[in-house]
Amino acid sequence: MIRALTKTLAACLALALPLQPAQAEEPVRAELRPGWRLPNGDHMAALHLSLAPGWKTYWRAPGDAGIPPSFDWKGTRNARDIAVLWPTPHVFWQSGMRSVGYKGDLVLPIRITPGNKGEITLKTEMQMGLCSDICVPHTLRIDATLPAEGSTPDPMIASALASAPFSRGEASVRAVRCSVRPVDGGVSLRAEIDMPRAGAEEEAVVESGQPTVWAAEPQTRREGGTLVTETKLMHMDGKPFMLDRSRLRFTVLGSEHAVDIQGCDS
CATH class of the missing domain: 2.60.40.1250 (Thiol:disulfide interchange protein DsbD, N-terminal domain)
Incomplete structure (x- = not known):
């Protein structure tokens, strides 16, 4: 509206x-x-x-x-x-x-x-x-x-x-699959987002949704109809932490539009 x-x-x-x-x-x-x-x-x-x-x-x-x-x-x-x-x-x-x-x-x-x-x-x-x-x-x-x-x-x-980013529904995002594994100093996150292209040279921004957990700059690429973004999540004080996947937030920035995606499906 x-x-x-x-x-x-x-x-x-x-x-x-x-x-x-x-x-x-x-x-x-x-x-x-x-x-x-x-x-x-x-x-x-x-x-x-x-x-x-x-x-x-x-x-x-x-x-x-x-x-x-x-x-x-x-x-x-x-x-x-x-x-x-x-x-x-x-x-x-x-x-x-x-x-x-x-x-x-x-x-x-x-x-x-x-x-x-x-x-x-x-x-x-x-x-x-x-x-x-x-x-x-x-x-x-x-x-x-x-x-x-x-x-x-x-x-x-x-x-x-x-001009705000499209919602998941508006951008026809079909699924968001997240996998994590422990690494030195934090956890490694891989997100596979099934979605149409947002335009050339898509960039992703990953936010943990937790004030004390910081996300490194992700590496993002296309694998057909899936956008894959990978990053490392770390506690700002170097402490161990529990990752709440429902609070993860992915923003995809493309030349045609942007998409705001909240949480993982699996």
């Missing part, structure tokens, strides 16, 4: 709330798009980041060469749940290392489930990495009030939602 919004939205954009003064020398300019209330009572807002030419920032799983973003929602009022909905990222290669993220404009939707029908006080800090020839940490501070009324969708937010 949200993907279909882009076909019917009016041309005018919703009012944006500046987060900080724009300065020409800064690598990023940011504003909060206050968004609208969904029919179920949730509120859809977004961060709009404009990156200076030559600069990039990172996706939730940034790769070995990236800096993972983080959010601290302390201070927010009237929010039972907050979900960041990531648009499809790009793969960048530099000096033989892969990173996953964005350049240019990034509209990052935020879906908020309020505790009641009143307005929402959104207050947080976003820690992010910005990279060009050098990489620098950057903090965005959000302090805004989202109105309780308003049902007109923001076309920029709707477009970002429509």
Whole structure:
């Protein structure tokens, strides 16, 4: 339903709330798009980041060469749940290392489930990495009030939602088979994903779904109708761990579209 919004939205954009003064020398300019209330009572807002030419920032799983973003929602009022909905990222290669993220404009939707029908006080800090020839940490501070009324969708937010990876069903993924074996320092994971091609030069990103378990950059290849990706999973402190296959997450990035796959079938 949200993907279909882009076909019917009016041309005018919703009012944006500046987060900080724009300065020409800064690598990023940011504003909060206050968004609208969904029919179920949730509120859809977004961060709009404009990156200076030559600069990039990172996706939730940034790769070995990236800096993972983080959010601290302390201070927010009237929010039972907050979900960041990531648009499809790009793969960048530099000096033989892969990173996953964005350049240019990034509209990052935020879906908020309020505790009641009143307005929402959104207050947080976003820690992010910005990279060009050098990489620098950057903090965005959000302090805004989202109105309780308003049902007109923001076309920029709707477009970002429509650019999210396809679900397993939308991409006709037939099966996901996972096999693991112990190796020095962790476990080796091989995932066989039966799915149509997502476009040329498919890349896979593997996330463990466990905050203390890190996935190395995978090796991905095609074997007919099956995408095979292999990686090593390690505990950040070098400790032994139990792997929950239902929490494994695979994102396949292709030239035509991306696919978000949760868990293994076997």
